[in-house]
Amino acid sequence: MNEHPPMTRIQARNRAVILSGGLDVFSxxxxxxxxxxQIADAAGLSKPNLLYYFPSKDAIYAxxxxxxxxxxxxxxxALDADGDPVTEVLAYAxxxxxxxxxxxxxxxxxxxxxxxxxxxxxxxxAGPLRDLVNEKALVLQSWMDAGRIRATDPHHLIVSIWAxxxxxxxxxxxxxxxxxxxxxxxxxxxxITDLYRSLLDPAPARRL
Amino acid sequence: MNEHPPMTRIQARNRAVILSGGLDVFSxxxxxxxxxxQIADAAGLSKPNLLYYFPSKDAIYAxxxxxxxxxxxxxxxALDADGDPVTEVLAYAxxxxxxxxxxxxxxxxxxxxxxxxxxxxxxxxAGPLRDLVNEKALVLQSWMDAGRIRATDPHHLIVSIWAxxxxxxxxxxxxxxxxxxxxxxxxxxxxITDLYRSLLDPAPARRL
Amino acid sequence: MNEHPPMTRIQARNRAVILSGGLDVFSxxxxxxxxxxQIADAAGLSKPNLLYYFPSKDAIYAxxxxxxxxxxxxxxxALDADGDPVTEVLAYAxxxxxxxxxxxxxxxxxxxxxxxxxxxxxxxxAGPLRDLVNEKALVLQSWMDAGRIRATDPHHLIVSIWAxxxxxxxxxxxxxxxxxxxxxxxxxxxxITDLYRSLLDPAPARRL
Amino acid sequence: MNEHPPMTRIQARNRAVILSGGLDVFSxxxxxxxxxxQIADAAGLSKPNLLYYFPSKDAIYAxxxxxxxxxxxxxxxALDADGDPVTEVLAYAxxxxxxxxxxxxxxxxxxxxxxxxxxxxxxxxAGPLRDLVNEKALVLQSWMDAGRIRATDPHHLIVSIWAxxxxxxxxxxxxxxxxxxxxxxxxxxxxITDLYRSLLDPAPARRL
DNA sequence: CATGAATGAGTCTTCATTCAT
DNA sequence: CATGAATGAAGACTCATTCAT
Numbered sequence: 001m002n003e004h005p006p007m008t009r010i011q012a013r014n015r016a017v018i019l020s021g022g023l024d025v026f027s028x029x030x031x032x033x034x035x036x037x038q039i040a041d042a043a044g045l046s047k048p049n050l051l052y053y054f055p056s057k058d059a060i061y062a063x064x065x066x067x068x069x070x071x072x073x074x075x076x077x078a079l080d081a082d083g084d085p086v087t088e089v090l091a092y093a094x095x096x097x098x099x100x101x102x103x104x105x106x107x108x109x110x111x112x113x114x115x116x117x118x119x120x121x122x123x124x125x126a127g128p129l130r131d132l133v134n135e136k137a138l139v140l141q142s143w144m145d146a147g148r149i150r151a152t153d154p155h156h157l158i159v160s161i162w163a164x165x166x167x168x169x170x171x172x173x174x175x176x177x178x179x180x181x182x183x184x185x186x187x188x189x190x191x192i193t194d195l196y197r198s199l200l201d202p203a204p205a206r207r208l
Numbered sequence: 209m210n211e212h213p214p215m216t217r218i219q220a221r222n223r224a225v226i227l228s229g230g231l232d233v234f235s236x237x238x239x240x241x242x243x244x245x246q247i248a249d250a251a252g253l254s255k256p257n258l259l260y261y262f263p264s265k266d267a268i269y270a271x272x273x274x275x276x277x278x279x280x281x282x283x284x285x286a287l288d289a290d291g292d293p294v295t296e297v298l299a300y301a302x303x304x305x306x307x308x309x310x311x312x313x314x315x316x317x318x319x320x321x322x323x324x325x326x327x328x329x330x331x332x333x334a335g336p337l338r339d340l341v342n343e344k345a346l347v348l349q350s351w352m353d354a355g356r357i358r359a360t361d362p363h364h365l366i367v368s369i370w371a372x373x374x375x376x377x378x379x380x381x382x383x384x385x386x387x388x389x390x391x392x393x394x395x396x397x398x399x400i401t402d403l404y405r406s407l408l409d410p411a412p413a414r415r416l
Numbered sequence: 417m418n419e420h421p422p423m424t425r426i427q428a429r430n431r432a433v434i435l436s437g438g439l440d441v442f443s444x445x446x447x448x449x450x451x452x453x454q455i456a457d458a459a460g461l462s463k464p465n466l467l468y469y470f471p472s473k474d475a476i477y478a479x480x481x482x483x484x485x486x487x488x489x490x491x492x493x494a495l496d497a498d499g500d501p502v503t504e505v506l507a508y509a510x511x512x513x514x515x516x517x518x519x520x521x522x523x524x525x526x527x528x529x530x531x532x533x534x535x536x537x538x539x540x541x542a543g544p545l546r547d548l549v550n551e552k553a554l555v556l557q558s559w560m561d562a563g564r565i566r567a568t569d570p571h572h573l574i575v576s577i578w579a580x581x582x583x584x585x586x587x588x589x590x591x592x593x594x595x596x597x598x599x600x601x602x603x604x605x606x607x608i609t610d611l612y613r614s615l616l617d618p619a620p621a622r623r624l
Numbered sequence: 625m626n627e628h629p630p631m632t633r634i635q636a637r638n639r640a641v642i643l644s645g646g647l648d649v650f651s652x653x654x655x656x657x658x659x660x661x662q663i664a665d666a667a668g669l670s671k672p673n674l675l676y677y678f679p680s681k682d683a684i685y686a687x688x689x690x691x692x693x694x695x696x697x698x699x700x701x702a703l704d705a706d707g708d709p710v711t712e713v714l715a716y717a718x719x720x721x722x723x724x725x726x727x728x729x730x731x732x733x734x735x736x737x738x739x740x741x742x743x744x745x746x747x748x749x750a751g752p753l754r755d756l757v758n759e760k761a762l763v764l765q766s767w768m769d770a771g772r773i774r775a776t777d778p779h780h781l782i783v784s785i786w787a788x789x790x791x792x793x794x795x796x797x798x799x800x801x802x803x804x805x806x807x808x809x810x811x812x813x814x815x816i817t818d819l820y821r822s823l824l825d826p827a828p829a830r831r832l
Numbered sequence: 833c834a835t836g837a838a839t840g841a842g843t844c845t846t847c848a849t850t851c852a853t
Numbered sequence: 854c855a856t857g858a859a860t861g862a863a864g865a866c867t868c869a870t871t872c873a874t
Contacts, residue, residue, distance in 0.1 A: 010858070028325055032241030035843065048846085049859055057844065108323055111378075115316055115323070117236060118381045125385035133386050150406075155387055156399035160372055163379070167371030170319075173326045174370075177333035178341045179363055191364035198358075199406040218833075244869060254835050256871085265869065426837070444741055449656030452865065465838055467866065524739055527794075531732055531739070533652060534797045541801035549802050566822075571803055572815035576788055579795070583787030586735075589742045590786075593749035594757045595779055607780035614774075615822040634854075660848060670856050672850085681848065 015053050017043045019067065022060045027108035030116060031061050065113065065120055068106050073129065075099060076158070079136050085143040086200050093161045093192050100169035101185040107169035133158055149200040157199075164192055223261050225251045227275065230268045235316040238324065239269055273321065273328055276314050281337065283307060284366070287344050293351040294408050301369045301400050308377035309393040315377035341366055357408040365407075372400055431469050433459045435483065438476045443524035446532060447477050481529065481536055484522050489545065491515060492574070495552050501559040502616050509577045509608050516585035517601040523585035549574055565616040573615075580608055639677050641667045643691065646684045651732040654740065655685055689737065689744055692730050697753065699723060700782070703760050709767040710824050717785045717816050724793035725809040731793035757782055773824040781823075788816055 007015075021042030025034040036057055040047040054060045075095040079088055100107050113121055133155065140154035168175055168188050175184050215223075229250030233242040244265055248255045262268045283303040287296055308315050321329055341363065348362035376383055376396050383392050423431075437458030441450040452473055456463040470476045491511040495504050516523050529537055549571065556570035584591055584604050591600050645666030649658040660681055664671045678684045699719040703712050724731050737745055757779065764778035792799055792812050799808050 008857075014858090028323070030238045030241060030320070030323075033238055033324070036845090037843080046860055047844090048861080051845065052858070052860095055845095111319070112238070112323055114379050114382050115236070115320055116238070116241070118385075122381070122385070125382050129382075130386050152402050153395055153399050156395055159375070159383060159386065159396075160399065160403065163371045163375030164368055167367070167375070171322050171371070173330070174322050174333050174337075175367060177326075177330070178338050178367065187361055187364055188367075191361050191368065194360050195368065195403065195407050199403050216833095222833090243867085245867095255869090256836085257834055259870070260833070424836075430837090444739070446654045446657060446736070446739075449654055449740070451863085453863090462839055463865090464840080464867085468837070468839095471866095473865065527735070528654070528739055530795050530798050531652075531736055532654070532657070534801075538797070538801070541798050545798075546802050568818050569811055569815050572811055575791070575799060575802065575812075576815065576819065579787045579791030580784055583783070583791070587738050587787070589746070590738050590749050590753075591783060593742075593746070594754050594783065603777055603780055604783075607777050607784065610776050611784065611819065611823050615819050632854095638854095659846085661846095671848090672857085673855055675849070676854070676856095 011053070014043075014045065014049075018045065018050055018053055018060060019064055021045075022064055023105045023109060026061060026064060027105040027112065030112040031057075032116075062120060064109060068110060069121065069124055072106075072110065073132055076132055076136055079139065081139045081142075085140075085148040086197065089140075089149070089157075089161075089200060090193055090196055093165065093196055094189060096161055096165040097168065097185065097189055097192060100165050104169035104172060107166050111166065111170040147202060150202055152199065161196075164188075164195075219261070222251075222253065222257075226253065226258055226261055226268060227272055229253075230272055231313045231317060234269060234272060235313040235320065238320040239265075270328060272317060276318060277329065277332055280314075280318065281340055284340055284344055287347065289347045289350075293348075293356045294405065297348075297357070297365075297369075297408055298401055298404055301373065301404055302397060304369055304373040305376065305393065305397055305400060308373050312377035312380060315374050319374065319378040355410060358410055360407065369404075372396075372403075427469070430459075430461065430465075434461065434466055434469055434476060435480055437461075438480055439521045439525060442477060442480060443521040443528065446528040447473075448532075478536060480525060484526060485537065485540055488522075488526065489548055492548055492552055495555065497555045497558075501556075501564045502613065505556075505565070505573075505577075505616060506609055506612055509581060509612055510605060512577055512581040513584065513601065513605055513608060516581050520585035520588060523582050527582065527586040563618060566618055568615065577612075580604075580611075635677070638667075638669065638673075642669065642674055642677055642684060643688055645669075646688055647729045647733060650685060650688060651729040651736065654736040686744060688733060692734060693745065693748055696730075696734070697756055700756055700760055703763065705763045705766075709764075709772040710821065713764075713773070713781075713785075713824060714817055714820055717789060717820055718813060720785055720789040721792065721809065721813055721816060724789050728793035728796060731790050735790065735794040771826060774826055776823065785820075788812075788819075 018039065021039045021044075022034070024042045025038045028034075029038070034057075036047050036050060039057075039060065040050050043050065050060075054063065075092055078095065079092045083091075113119075118125055137154040137158065140149070140157060143149045144151040144154070165188075168184055172184075179187070226247065229247045229252075230242070232250045233246045237243075237246070242265075244255050244258060247265075247268065248258050251258065258268075262271065283300055286303065287300050291299075321327075326333055344366065345362040348357070348365060351357045352359040352362070373396075376392055380392075387395070434455065437455045437460075438450070440458045441454045445451075445454070450473075452463050452466060455473075455476065456466050459466065466476075470479065491508055494511065495508045499507075529535075534541055552574065553570040556565070556573060559565045560567040560570070581604075584600055588600075595603070642663065645663045645668075646658070648666045649662045653659075653662070658681075660671050660674060663681075663684065664674050667674065674684075678687065699716055702719065703716045707715075737743075742749055760782065761778040764773070764781060767773045768775040768778070789812075792808055796808075803811070
């Protein structure tokens with residue numbers, strides 16, 4: 001089942017530091033803007049040693065994206081058709097926001113890739129992502145049809161959650177410049193909860 | 209008052225053509241990813257000729273950002289403390305969305321700059337932008353205090369409008385992959401209007 | 417008819433010196449063994465300037481081979497079915513030998529390419545070269561059938577002429593070590609003439 | 625007398641395996657074109673292990689050339705001044721051809737070395753080889769003087785035998801492209817025998 | 833105003849070789 | 854005896870920029 005020889009401790013460690021260094025650099029500079037020198041510095045390894053573990057700059061980038069995509073859709077996948085509608089949507093939005101808070105570099109990596117036209121992950125967007133979104137949009141639609149949440153466009157609802165939650169990671173610099181250097185995520189959590197509860201709650205007794 | 213010699217028609221035209229080409233390229237590839245060759249191609253000029261009109265690659269980029277920033281805050285500036293609160297906020301959001309629809313390259317250019325850590329425009333973020341946001345947040349707060357819109361965090365309200373509206377330009381590739389190639393902005397306009405009306409309208413007779 | 421813009425004098429000159437420098441280096445070191453630095457030195461240009469005129473190392477090599485192949489088959493093409501058989505064959509061998517004498521670098525370039533497995537020119541060998549050899553072998557065969565030259569294998573006859581004549585260019589170092597530094601080609605010319613006259617002349621009054 | 629410690633069976637086997645792998649690679653790619661990775665692959669050993677048995681890439685190459693030169697001159701050495709002249713020369717040419725047939729990699733290795741200017745074996749060419757050729761040329765000359773073979777240049781005679789016989793190994797790719805994939809050596813043997821009998825036989829009753 | 837020519841400073845990648853175990 | 858790990862030096866190629874006309 002495992003086609004590769006077992007990884008030694010050194011291999012595992014070095015691949016990890018390289019990926020972490022790569023994430024640091026790629027998430028700020030994008031693929032083209034990043035240099036192997038920067039990544040090697042960030043990883044604390046020499047440049048040829050980098051290429052001993054990964055065959056090329058592309059391979060590092062590809063490994064990072066693969067690793068990212070493996071978990072990127074998890075929050076949406078967890079949206080449960082059998083749960084309470086408002087609770088489920090709010091929980092999804094908060095999970096997504098927590099992901100941005102805990103993995104801002106990954107979020108920015110994703111953003112740079114999308115901004116560049118998604119050369120590496122276009123297939124995933126048009127395939128698995130689209131399918132998952134359509135599936136969950138049906139769930140949302142069924143809830144709306146049953147009057148359990150207010151009717152609105154389910155696709156745009158999902159997209160709006162992405163936009164809002166990722167923004168706090170991706171536009172971090174701007175957010176901090178405007179909101180100050182405190183924890184923007186706590187306030188964001190409140191605001192986003194408030195926002196989607198207002199939109200979705202069919203019973204307008206809104207304040208908690 | 210005009211320190212530069214008067215610009216000939218050719219000069220004006222070529223500067224414009226270069227800036228447009230630069231916008232094409234920078235907005236997709238980012239600063240480092242863009243090359244003068246690509247910009248020259250996009251502008252239909254030779255590379256040395258580019259550098260006749262702008263002293264360097266940086267200068268083209270800086271000129272684009274400057275041009276962008278000159279109008280970037282206009283929609284927010286236009287938020288009128290004397291207008292009807294809900295109407296004003298919704299109008300602001302829709303103006304911002306229209307800007308994304310009509311100037312997606314500019315939006316992406318701004319996004320790449322922010323993602324890279326805003327090396328060129330940090331001062332503007334921490335200065336004029338922050339000041340304007342604080343000023344308008346006070347307006348929003350006064351409306352909330354007067355019960356004319358529902359109470360929520362005015363800073364996050366503004367940030368959320370940025371996030372939502374810019375997302376449709378910046379993450380265009382992803383949005384199209386998920387929503388299809390139709391006009392996402394029309395649906396976004398409806399959704400965003402609905403979303404903020406739900407949040408803000410103090411009288412819960414929400415449906416139109 | 418001419419799809420390229422007309423070449424300036426500088427372009428023509430620089431392309432020529434690059435090709436000559438490339439010939440110097442490739443013919444001794446082979447493709448892999450040659451470096452752009454060596455070629456740039458031989459051409460008297462900077463390395464980036466080399467790549468201003470040719471897009472890559474491969475392109476220089478390919479241009480040299482193309483130039484070579486354009487004339488490589490001329491001596492054999494000139495073998496005239498209507499001429500005197502012995503005269504024609506001897507003249508062909510002597511033309512080929514003269515080519516080796518006058519263009520030893522080209523001969524060695526061809527040799528290194530063949531020794532490496534002919535990665536670039538295999539198609540030419542299996543196509544035009546094979547066809548031409550078959551055509552001329554038929555001519556030789558008809559002469560043999562008519563008793564105008566002695567019967568032997570016409571294909572091997574042609575191959576042997578290649579082997580003998582090219583050897584004096586390709587194995588120049590060895591030939592000089594054994595024969596001394598004098599003009600080996602003069603002696604070769606006599607010997608080769610003698611050799612093929614002996615083989616082919618149907619009338620055994622052999623001495624001249 | 626034996627300065628080296630006795631070689632274990634593993635040592636002997638691995639040195640042999642490395643030399644064979646090196647021969648595979650060097651004979652196709654030349655010295656510069658060959659990489660230790662390729663040789664290690666061909667030998668089925670790891671790269672550092674290669675360098676446990678040979679101190680450097682150069683050393684492998686040098687060992688191959690040394691091994692080659694040890695037997696390279698044997699066919700010519702065996703030319704017997706006391707034998708029948710025509711028989712001796714034909715036998716020499718056929719031995720040399722057989723060597724090319726049976727050891728084509730060695731022949732190509734020699735060719736790449738000569739084409740590169742014989743940096744490693746120039747001394748051998750100008751010394752032992754030259755001496756041996758001169759010695760055998762005297763034998764040939766004496767036969768000519770005695771009228772036992774026809775008079776021609778004995779040095780060129782020897783060189784021509786090298787050229788013809790080695791060509792079938794070194795230019796294998798070209799020969800196969802022109803003659804087809806059959807056994808070119810059988811035909812070559814006939815042709816070469818015919819060629820030199822025609823040249824040398826003093827009694828013109830030539831056909832067998 | 834425009835462009836062909838040229839280059840120094842990178843940037844990715846290869847590779848022979850060394851080190852440590 | 855064997856190999857995983859590491860690297861300095863070099864090599865092909867890119868690119869912003871300068872020069873000359």
